[in-house]
Amino acid sequence: MDANLRYLQGACFFCLAKTNKTWCDHCEHDFILDRPQCPICARKSSSGNPCGSCLKHQPFFTKTEVLFNYQYPGNHLIKAFKFNSRPELAKNFAKKLAHKLNAEPLPNALIPVPLHKHRQQERGYNQSLEFASCLGNLLGITVNTSLCRRIIDTERQSSLPMKTRKNNVKDAFKLRYTKPFDYVVIVDDVVTTGSTVNEIAYLLKKSGCRRVDVWAIARTQF
Ligand SMILES: [Zn+2]
Ligand SMILES: [Zn+2]
Structure with a gap:
């Protein structure tokens, strides 16, 4: 295991x-x-304005909430979560994000970004679903995994050059029914360009959702 991904009890x-x-208060800072x-998208903005x-x-989504930027040292946590299957991290991330949301109105459903079934089989679990399930439990929101399907097994976004990422997700998702919910939140592990969540938000809006937000663990800053 990568020395940076060490994880010791206590x-x-x-x-x-x-x-x-999982991490001490000092490091959390x-x-x-x-x-x-x-x-709207949680990119750095010194004024706090869009x-x-x-x-x-x-974008088709209204608001994005993330816990941290995808950079050192937080990115090591994500890697441990993604590749070493550490479900206890999902719980920690969810607690922190739930705390951050505080007085926000809650959505009718959480929709984790789906993996293509081949990818899901290969990996064994969907890290966005793990995170969404913990959030759903904490906040009392239904997690919906039946509405949105990934119908094209797009290459891993992280291995693609920035330019091709945007087109890569077009038509990659499909909704199973229309007029699903009034207010939904798409849950992702890491938001990169935002094109994946924006594509799903577009479909949700088109199908009759009034408001779509995004909650993620981390966001890359481009
Ligand atoms: Zn520490
Ligand atoms: Zn923005």
Whole structure:
């Protein structure tokens, strides 16, 4: 295992200090996001106003909530979560995000970004679904896995150059029925360009949803 992905019971994931939590309070300051961000897409925005990209091409989702930027050291947590199947991390992420949401109105359903069935079989689980299930339990929101399907096994977004990522997700998803919910939240593990969640948000809006938001563990900053 990568030395950076070590995980010891009773020790902070990052600094190995003794703690009964996954990471200690000191390390949390280094990666949990508390800087001003674009309220729509969660990119850095020093003013806290919508970023240039969202003003130019308004996404189909209204708001994005993320816990941290996908950069050192938080990205190591995501890697441990994704590739070493650490369900206890999903619970930790969910608790932190639920706390951050605080007084927000809650959606009618959570929709985890689906994996193609081949990818799901290969990996054994869908990390976005793990995260969504923990959030659903904590907040009392239904997790819906039947509405949205990934019908094309698109290549892993992370292995593609930025330019081709956007077109890659077009037509990759399909909804099984229309007029599903009034207000839904798409749950993803890491938001990169935002094109995947925007494609799903587009389909949800087209099918009659009034509002679609995005909740994710982390976001890359481009
Ligand atoms: Zn620590
Ligand atoms: Zn933005």
